[in-house]
Amino acid sequence: MNENLIDIYIMGEHHQVPDSLTILQALEYAGYRLTRGVGCRGGFCGACATVYRVNGDYHLKFALACQTKVEPNMQLAMIPFFPAHRPRYRLSELKGTAQEVLDIYPELLRCYGCNTCTKSCPQDIDVLGYVSALLRGELASAADISFDCIMCGLCVSRCPAELVKHHAALLCRRIYGSRLAPRSAHLNQRIAEIRAGKFKAELEQLKNMDRKRLQELYAAREVEPEE
Amino acid sequence: MSYPSPLEELVRRVNQTREQRLKQNFPRLSAEEKQALLEQFHPDYRTDTFTTIQVGPNAGDRTPRELASLIEGESPLTNAALNLDHFDYETDVLVIGGGGAGCAAAITADDHGARVIIATKLRLGDANTMMAQGGIQAADKENDSPAIHYLDVVGGGHFTNIPELVEALVTDAPEAIQWLENLGVIFDKNPDGSMKTIHGGGTSRRRMHTCRDYTGAEIMRTLRDEVKSRPGITVLEFCPAVELLTTPEGDAAGAILLNLNLNRYLRIKAKTVVIATGGSGRLHYQGFPTSNHYGATGDGLVLAYRAGAKLAFIDTMQYHPTGVAFPQQIVGQLVTEKVRSLGAQLVNRNGNQFIFPLETRDVVASAIIRECRQDRGVRTPAGIDGVWLDTPMIEILKGPGTVKRELPAMVRQFARFGIELDKEPILVYPTLHYQNGGVAIDAMCHTSVRYLLVAGEASGGVHGRNRLMGNSLLDVIVFGRRAGNEGARLALQRNDTFTPTLEHLTRWRQLLKEKKIVPESVSPILLPDYTRKPAGMESGKAGTEV
Numbered sequence: 001m002n003e004n005l006i007d008i009y010i011m012g013e014h015h016q017v018p019d020s021l022t023i024l025q026a027l028e029y030a031g032y033r034l035t036r037g038v039g040c041r042g043g044f045c046g047a048c049a050t051v052y053r054v055n056g057d058y059h060l061k062f063a064l065a066c067q068t069k070v071e072p073n074m075q076l077a078m079i080p081f082f083p084a085h086r087p088r089y090r091l092s093e094l095k096g097t098a099q100e101v102l103d104i105y106p107e108l109l110r111c112y113g114c115n116t117c118t119k120s121c122p123q124d125i126d127v128l129g130y131v132s133a134l135l136r137g138e139l140a141s142a143a144d145i146s147f148d149c150i151m152c153g154l155c156v157s158r159c160p161a162e163l164v165k166h167h168a169a170l171l172c173r174r175i176y177g178s179r180l181a182p183r184s185a186h187l188n189q190r191i192a193e194i195r196a197g198k199f200k201a202e203l204e205q206l207k208n209m210d211r212k213r214l215q216e217l218y219a220a221r222e223v224e225p226e227e
Numbered sequence: 228m229s230y231p232s233p234l235e236e237l238v239r240r241v242n243q244t245r246e247q248r249l250k251q252n253f254p255r256l257s258a259e260e261k262q263a264l265l266e267q268f269h270p271d272y273r274t275d276t277f278t279t280i281q282v283g284p285n286a287g288d289r290t291p292r293e294l295a296s297l298i299e300g301e302s303p304l305t306n307a308a309l310n311l312d313h314f315d316y317e318t319d320v321l322v323i324g325g326g327g328a329g330c331a332a333a334i335t336a337d338d339h340g341a342r343v344i345i346a347t348k349l350r351l352g353d354a355n356t357m358m359a360q361g362g363i364q365a366a367d368k369e370n371d372s373p374a375i376h377y378l379d380v381v382g383g384g385h386f387t388n389i390p391e392l393v394e395a396l397v398t399d400a401p402e403a404i405q406w407l408e409n410l411g412v413i414f415d416k417n418p419d420g421s422m423k424t425i426h427g428g429g430t431s432r433r434r435m436h437t438c439r440d441y442t443g444a445e446i447m448r449t450l451r452d453e454v455k456s457r458p459g460i461t462v463l464e465f466c467p468a469v470e471l472l473t474t475p476e477g478d479a480a481g482a483i484l485l486n487l488n489l490n491r492y493l494r495i496k497a498k499t500v501v502i503a504t505g506g507s508g509r510l511h512y513q514g515f516p517t518s519n520h521y522g523a524t525g526d527g528l529v530l531a532y533r534a535g536a537k538l539a540f541i542d543t544m545q546y547h548p549t550g551v552a553f554p555q556q557i558v559g560q561l562v563t564e565k566v567r568s569l570g571a572q573l574v575n576r577n578g579n580q581f582i583f584p585l586e587t588r589d590v591v592a593s594a595i596i597r598e599c600r601q602d603r604g605v606r607t608p609a610g611i612d613g614v615w616l617d618t619p620m621i622e623i624l625k626g627p628g629t630v631k632r633e634l635p636a637m638v639r640q641f642a643r644f645g646i647e648l649d650k651e652p653i654l655v656y657p658t659l660h661y662q663n664g665g666v667a668i669d670a671m672c673h674t675s676v677r678y679l680l681v682a683g684e685a686s687g688g689v690h691g692r693n694r695l696m697g698n699s700l701l702d703v704i705v706f707g708r709r710a711g712n713e714g715a716r717l718a719l720q721r722n723d724t725f726t727p728t729l730e731h732l733t734r735w736r737q738l739l740k741e742k743k744i745v746p747e748s749v750s751p752i753l754l755p756d757y758t759r760k761p762a763g764m765e766s767g768k769a770g771t772e773v
Contacts, residue, residue: 028757174411182420190367202374207390218382221431
């Protein structure tokens, strides 16, 4: 394949790389064997949070290195670790109120709505939106808006009020999931049935069944239709 | 339109046949047809890329060359003057690996009051668990049962699975869901609290529980947060294990870690060791791309094998049928099976379906490879073959807006490259996804080495020769918890007068010598090397011998 080489700058150092690469691939092409700043390589883990700008433009841009293509004259820096505050709490000891989130992360009250967090989110999450929801006491809404957060911490690195939003959002979601979401009657019932040993004999039979009989049963399975 | 012009023309063909395919009920294959398809096209059936293990408990078994080279490799501790009279840490339970299984094990062991250390190669939570989008199975609906789940699992695994492991998997499943929920995982639910569940390939009931298409990420970030909440768990990040420690009697006794930041070894004495290091997709068997995490290099298999543990099912890997084939930047990354669960069909170059979309993964992968080998695939400008996955079909079947609502992660991923999933089909080809085999375990996660337990993808036998979607997240939680329970129980019974040594290495080297094997590698490799080596400077590093 023909390679169209472009100029990029990795922490100030000049490199020429093919323009088809992602930032992560470009770092490796340049010779970096990474231990930090690389993770799932699929946009889910937040390890490769990257800050860059393009020569001639003062604006800072934010991206995941594994999901973003290089562009000419990029000035790249990775944020392999950011010392974000995370107080120790035990979910099981919380009552599950929005006030508790604010007690654990009191700095949330310092938010003055500059929206830098939202602009820095590589997931396009309305970060200020969920912080605002939380401040209004709407935990369910904060949990919903923040759901796609991959916890890269770019919003935290940029916040002038030093809020640790991604950790606070995680606490909101854990409270919602464990306390506020409606419970499943069918799940509770099945667990009770299993504990009472309801399926033990049937499983014992399947475990000891010869292969041929299992194959027959499998082939004769009734398949639940799609909705 | 974001496809280059030769592909654009082929996209039109997919659009043209959509209406007719909508009415088509593509037949499922019979057992015989499946077997024939697998034998002809599945990568497990190739002979030239496999070799026979010569040394150790699995001597005589067949495995991919890439894996054989590592499990018959040399330890990095060749001439290490490691003083084992002193230890940097002493603990009850050492968990190696900080993914879903490792965190579940650590939390559970901590519940029993055991002192726990998690040693992890990268950050806590950097693991395949984080990337699992599709869902987690559990037979908790009225029309379902653990027995029906059992039958699906063993059918999917071609009746080779270890029965007691499958029993454990399906029996613990509902409780695993509740355990996660109590920790704060948000499952997709109806307003009355009942679970919204869907089908996966090879399921006979809709029992896939989801957290949008971030199921694994939601589980992993919750477990990680819980681990960080517990003072009884010490987390050592960027500290992979490079060798186990054993007693002169051959029992597990701890591990040597390598602190990657300082390039310094750490000596851990532990009463029990839980290996939860995950899979090995980054070994790129047969040159396949992989959907796996950067750290998936099979370390746990190497460590366990040198210490004398038996492996199982190491001749079978899972190739997920739908890895990305275009755009080139994200080749090999996963397109979740949920896309097919929602109704997307697989379509060849001519606009025709060629397989029932929810056959098991190995069967679908084989069918895609067949289409491409028989010139009914689509070749991208980068020279990569693939077939179409008709995502716009979902919008017709399930209503406009379904794609954006159900697949936000994927919509975001493709939008970055200008492809709109709800309007355009995407190109896919099988990607190396899962290590079906691993260290042989029993239902309590014991291995053939005393005080050594294994959980999650590093173990083998639960899924037989093929795993169903949604049973991997389930596996890491069920067996992670079992390993945590059993690891704590055994540790709290063992007195700490045992002596950790590296004597198993002496025995291992003796074996290699007897068989006249010159190790091809130093293992575990810990991380893949994707750096470009300039021409004529293949080593490229200062100070290395030329």
